[in-house]
Amino acid sequence: MKALLKTKGFREFLRVLLALAIGLSLGFIITCFVSKDPLASYKAFLFGPLSQLNRIGDWLEESTTLVFLGLAVAIVFSAKQFYIGVEGQMILAALVSGVVVLYAPFPPAIRIVLAFAAGSLMGFIWGVVPAYVKAYLNASELVSSLMMNTIALKLFEYLLSTYLQLPKVSGIMSELFPKEVRLVSFIPNLPFLAETRALWEKQTSVTVMVYVAIAAVLVAYLLLYKTPFGYELRMVGSNNKFARYGGVNVKRIIMLAITTSGLFAGLAGVHVALGIHHRIVLNMSAGLGFEGVNIAILAFNNPLIVPFASLLYGYLRAGADVMERTTDVSRELVTIVQAAVLLLITAERLLPVIQQRVTTQDDEEHLQEKGEANVA
Amino acid sequence: MKPLIEMNDISKIYDNGVVANDHVNFSVNKGEIHALVGENGAGKTTLMKILFGIEKPTEGQIIVDGKELHLNSSHDAIAAKIGMVHQNFMLIPSFTVAQNVVLGSEPVKKGLIDKAEVLRISKELSDQFGLFVFPDAVVDGINVGMRQRVEILKMLYRKAEILIMDEPTAVLTPQETQDLFKAIHTLVEQGKTVIFITHKLREVKEISDRVTVMRMGKVIGTVDTKDVTKEQIANMMVGREVFLDIKKPKISRGEKRLSVKDLTYVSETGRPVLKGVDFNLYSGEVLGIAGVEGNGQTELVEIMTGLREAAGGEITVSGKDIVNQTPRTIRMLKIAHIPEDRLTNGVSVNSSIKENLVVDRYFKAPMKKGLFIDYSVVDQATDELIKRFGIKTPNGNLPVSSLSGGNMQKVVVARELSSEPYVLIASQPTRGIDVGATEFIREQLVVNRTEGTAVLLVSADLSEVMSLSDRIITLFEGCVTGVFPDASKVTEEELGAYMLGVKQQTPEEMEKFL
Numbered sequence: 001m002k003a004l005l006k007t008k009g010f011r012e013f014l015r016v017l018l019a020l021a022i023g024l025s026l027g028f029i030i031t032c033f034v035s036k037d038p039l040a041s042y043k044a045f046l047f048g049p050l051s052q053l054n055r056i057g058d059w060l061e062e063s064t065t066l067v068f069l070g071l072a073v074a075i076v077f078s079a080k081q082f083y084i085g086v087e088g089q090m091i092l093a094a095l096v097s098g099v100v101v102l103y104a105p106f107p108p109a110i111r112i113v114l115a116f117a118a119g120s121l122m123g124f125i126w127g128v129v130p131a132y133v134k135a136y137l138n139a140s141e142l143v144s145s146l147m148m149n150t151i152a153l154k155l156f157e158y159l160l161s162t163y164l165q166l167p168k169v170s171g172i173m174s175e176l177f178p179k180e181v182r183l184v185s186f187i188p189n190l191p192f193l194a195e196t197r198a199l200w201e202k203q204t205s206v207t208v209m210v211y212v213a214i215a216a217v218l219v220a221y222l223l224l225y226k227t228p229f230g231y232e233l234r235m236v237g238s239n240n241k242f243a244r245y246g247g248v249n250v251k252r253i254i255m256l257a258i259t260t261s262g263l264f265a266g267l268a269g270v271h272v273a274l275g276i277h278h279r280i281v282l283n284m285s286a287g288l289g290f291e292g293v294n295i296a297i298l299a300f301n302n303p304l305i306v307p308f309a310s311l312l313y314g315y316l317r318a319g320a321d322v323m324e325r326t327t328d329v330s331r332e333l334v335t336i337v338q339a340a341v342l343l344l345i346t347a348e349r350l351l352p353v354i355q356q357r358v359t360t361q362d363d364e365e366h367l368q369e370k371g372e373a374n375v376a
Numbered sequence: 377m378k379p380l381i382e383m384n385d386i387s388k389i390y391d392n393g394v395v396a397n398d399h400v401n402f403s404v405n406k407g408e409i410h411a412l413v414g415e416n417g418a419g420k421t422t423l424m425k426i427l428f429g430i431e432k433p434t435e436g437q438i439i440v441d442g443k444e445l446h447l448n449s450s451h452d453a454i455a456a457k458i459g460m461v462h463q464n465f466m467l468i469p470s471f472t473v474a475q476n477v478v479l480g481s482e483p484v485k486k487g488l489i490d491k492a493e494v495l496r497i498s499k500e501l502s503d504q505f506g507l508f509v510f511p512d513a514v515v516d517g518i519n520v521g522m523r524q525r526v527e528i529l530k531m532l533y534r535k536a537e538i539l540i541m542d543e544p545t546a547v548l549t550p551q552e553t554q555d556l557f558k559a560i561h562t563l564v565e566q567g568k569t570v571i572f573i574t575h576k577l578r579e580v581k582e583i584s585d586r587v588t589v590m591r592m593g594k595v596i597g598t599v600d601t602k603d604v605t606k607e608q609i610a611n612m613m614v615g616r617e618v619f620l621d622i623k624k625p626k627i628s629r630g631e632k633r634l635s636v637k638d639l640t641y642v643s644e645t646g647r648p649v650l651k652g653v654d655f656n657l658y659s660g661e662v663l664g665i666a667g668v669e670g671n672g673q674t675e676l677v678e679i680m681t682g683l684r685e686a687a688g689g690e691i692t693v694s695g696k697d698i699v700n701q702t703p704r705t706i707r708m709l710k711i712a713h714i715p716e717d718r719l720t721n722g723v724s725v726n727s728s729i730k731e732n733l734v735v736d737r738y739f740k741a742p743m744k745k746g747l748f749i750d751y752s753v754v755d756q757a758t759d760e761l762i763k764r765f766g767i768k769t770p771n772g773n774l775p776v777s778s779l780s781g782g783n784m785q786k787v788v789v790a791r792e793l794s795s796e797p798y799v800l801i802a803s804q805p806t807r808g809i810d811v812g813a814t815e816f817i818r819e820q821l822v823v824n825r826t827e828g829t830a831v832l833l834v835s836a837d838l839s840e841v842m843s844l845s846d847r848i849i850t851l852f853e854g855c856v857t858g859v860f861p862d863a864s865k866v867t868e869e870e871l872g873a874y875m876l877g878v879k880q881q882t883p884e885e886m887e888k889f890l
Contacts, residue, residue, distance in 0.1 A: 222748070226748045226749060226751070227747055227748055227749065228738055228739045228744055228749055231731065231734075231738050231749060234727070234731075235724055235727065235731070235735065238724040238725075238726045238727045239720075239723075239724035239725070239726075239727075241720050241721050242720075242721060242722070242723060242724040242732075242735065243724075243735070244683065244703060245681075245683060245703060245713070245715060245721040245722070245735075246703070246707075246735030246736055247702070247703045247704030247707045247735070247736055248704070248735070249702065249704065
C-alpha cells in the first residue's frame with residue numbers, strides 16, 4: 001500500500017475519488033432539502049443512466065463528444081494557453097461538415113470523409129485569429145477566444161436560419177441528412193451480432209465515432225508525448241523561458257497549439273452533426289464546448305485519461321438528465337456536484353495528509369543534501 | 377547618542393539551507409543617510425526585508441527607538457514608521473499618482489473617498505519634500521524616476537520616519553539619480569532617516585554619512601564615509617578569500633572564435649546599459665568578465681545568446697553576425713550557454729530531468745527518428761549524462777524540482793557541455809550551489825577550455841573569475857574599463873578598482889589585449 005501511495009498517479013487517482021465522494025455527498029445533502037423523496041431522486045441521478053438502453057446510448061454519445069473536446073482543451077492547456085474557444089470551433093465545424101454531407105456532389109462515402117476533413121479544418125482555421133493575436137501581439141487568448149465564440153455562435157445562427165432553414169417548421173434547423181451519409185453503428189455488421197446491433201441502432205445512435213474517438217486519443221497522446229512538436233508544446237507550457245532559451249520557437253508553438261487543438265474540437269462538431277442530430281440545428285452544441293475545459297482538468301491534461309474523465313463526466317450529465325425528467329429535482333443540482341468535484345480536484349491542498357506522510361521521508365533526504373549548500 | 381535602529385545578532389537561514397544573514401549587527405543613527413553596500417548575494421536586501429517585516433529572522437533582535445519590535449508583516453513595520461522602497465515598484469499602473477499614494481488608507485468623506493483630499497495630500501507631500509510628481513497622471517504613463525518618487529511619497533504618507541531604499545539608482549538615468557539625491561537630502565533635513573542599499577561606490581561617497589559593508593551574509597564593518605576612500609570600500613566589499621585550488625594546465629590560446637564589436641543596448645526605460653563593448657574570445661582560453669552585477673553583464677550574455685535584442689553593434693562567430701538572431705540559430709553555431717538564472721532559463725523545474733537534458737537536441741538525429749522522438753535514445757543519453765556529471769538522482773524520469781540546487785545546475789552544465797561547444801558562455805555558473813558541485817563545475821569548465829573550447833565566464837564571484845580565467849576584462853556601467861592579459865598577475869584590489877570605476881584604462885592601453 002505504501003509503495004502504491006508513493007506513486008503520484010495513484011495519489012492523484014485517490015484524490016479524484018475522494019473529491020467525487022465529497023461532491024456526491026454534498027449533492028445528496030442538497031437533494032434532501034429540495035426533494036420530497038430525496039432517496040428516489042438521488043437514485044435516479046446515480047443509476048438512471050444505466051436503467052435503459054437509450055439512456056446508456058445518450059451517455060456514450062455525449063461522452064464521445066466530450067472526449068474530442070477534452071482532447072482539444074488538454075492540448076492547449078498543456079501549452080499553458082488559457083484558450084476556451086473550442087465551443088466556437090465545434091459549432092462551426094458542425095455547420096461545415098453538415099453542409100458538406102448535404103450538398104457536396106460526391107458519392108456518400110467521399111462526402112463523409114470530406115465532412116470530417118472540412119470539420120476539423122474549420123476548427124483549425126477558427127483558431128488562427130486568437131492564436132495569432134496571442135503569439136505575436138500578446139493579446140489574452142482568454143478574451144479573444146471568448147469573443148470568437150460569440151462570433152461563431154452568431155455566424156452559425158445567421159447562416160443556418162438564412163440559407164439552410166427548413167421551410168414550414170417552427171424550429172431553426174436544416175433538413176435531415178440523407179440516410180446514406182449517416183454514420184453506422186459502432187457494433188460491426190456480423191451475423192452473430194445482428195440482433196444486438198439492430199436493438200442498439202433502434203434505441204441509440206452510438207456510431208463508429210466511438211472508434212474515431214479512441215483513435216483521436218491515441219493520436220493526441222502520441223502527438224503530445226512522442227513527437228518533437230509535443231515536446232516543444234509541453235516545454236512552452238511548463239516554462240516558456242526555458243523553451244525559448246533552448247531554441248524553441250515559442251510563438252510558432254503557441255500558434256500551433258491553439259490551431260491544432262481546433263482539429264479535435266472540429267471532430268466534436270462532426271460527431272454532433274453526423275453522429276447525433278443528423279441535421280444542423282440551433283443549440284446543437286448544448287454548451288458542451290466549455291465542458292471540455294472540465295474534462296481536461298479532470299484528466300490532468302493527459303490524453304490517455306481523457307476518455308475516463310469523459311465517461312465519468314458524461315455519466316453525471318446523463319444522470320442529471322434522467323433526474324430532471326423523472327423527479328422533482330432540477331439538473332442544476334448536478335452542476336453543483338460537478339463544481340464541487342472540480343473545485344476539490346483543482347484544490348492542491350486536498351489529501352495533503354497522505355501526501356505529506358509519504359513524502360516526508362523524501363524531503364528529509366533532500367534537506368540533508370541541501371544542508372550542504374553554501375551561502376549564495 | 378543611542379542609535380535609532382539596532383539590529384542585533386540577526387541570522388536568516390532559508391528553508392533550502394542558504395544562510396543569507398550570519399549573525400549580523402547593524403545600527404543606524406537618527407537623521408543620517410546610511411549606505412549598505414555589498415555584492416549581490418551579500419545579504420543586504422534580506423537584512424532590510426527583515427527590518428521591513430517581509431522576512432522573519434531565524435534569530436536576532438530588532439530595536440527601534442528603544443523598543444524591541446517583533447515584526448510579522450510590513451504592516452507592523454509601517455506602524456513602527458519604517459518604510460521601504462523596493463527595487464521593483466509596487467504601484468497600480470492604471471491608477472493615478474495620487475490614488476497610488478493614498479492606496480490602502482484613503483481619506484474618506486461621508487463613506488466615500490474624498491477625491492479632492494486625495495489630490496491635496498499628494499500635492500502637499502510632494503511640495504514638502506521636494507519630490508516632484510504629477511498627482512493626477514496615470515502611473516502607466518509616467519517615467520521610472522517619477523514612479524520611484526511616488527513610492528517614496530506612499531511611504532511618507534504612511535508617516536514613515538525611516539526610509540529603506542533598495543538599490544534606488546539601479547533603474548535611473550544619471551539626471552534622475554541627481555534628482556533623487558537632492559530629494560534624499562531634503563528628507564534628511566526634515567528629520568527622516570534613510571538607509572540606502574547600493575553597490576555603486578561613487579554614490580556611497582556622494583550621498584552617505586556612514587557606510588556598512590556586507591559580504592557573504594556577514595557585516596564586514598561600519599565606517600564614516602568621509603574617513604575612507606573608494607578603494608578601501610572596494611577592498612572591504614571584495615575581500616580576500618582562499619583561492620580554490622584548480623589545476624589548470626598551461627596552454628597557449630588558439631584561433632579567434634568570437635568577436636564583439638561596438639555592442640550597445642538601451643533598456644526599456646531608456647537607460648544606456650551597454651555603451652559600445654568590444655572584445656574577442658579565443659579557442660583554448662577562459663575569458664573572465666569581472667564586474668559588480670548590474671553593469672551590463674546580464675544584458676551582454678543575453679544578447680550573445682539571442683535572448684535579447686541589441687541596439688547596435690555586431691558579434692561575429694564563424695563569419696556570421698549573430699546579433700538579433702534566434703536562440704536556435706545561435707545554438708546551431710555550437711554556442712552553449714549556462715544561464716545566470718537557472719530556474720528561469722536553465723531548467724523547466726516541473727519537467728523530467730531527461731526532458732531538461734535534451735532541449736537543444738531532441739529535434740535532430742539520433743534522437744529524432746521519422747516523425748517521433750526516439751525515447752530509447754533519449755533514455756540512454758540521459759543515463760550517460762547522469763553518470764558522467766554525477767547528478768544525484770535515482771533516475772532521469774524524476775522532475776528537476778526533486779533535485780538540490782547543485783544538482784539542478786549539474787543538469788544545465790551536463791546539457792551545455794555535452795553539446796561539444798565551439799564557444800561556451802557561462803554566466804554565474806556556481807551561484808548558490810554547494811561546494812562539491814561548485815568544484816566539479818569549475819573543473820569541467822577548465823577541461824573544456826583545455827580541449828580547445830572558447831569559454832566566456834561571467835561571475836560576481838571575483839575569486840572564481842581570478843582562479844579560472846586566463847584573461848580578464850572588467851565591465852563598469854556598460855563599458856570595458858580594463859583588460860588584464862594574464863589573470864594570474866593581477867590582484868583583487870586592482871580588479872576591484874576597475875570594476876567599481878575608480879580606475880580606467882585608455883582605449884589605446886586596452887586595444888592590443890582585447
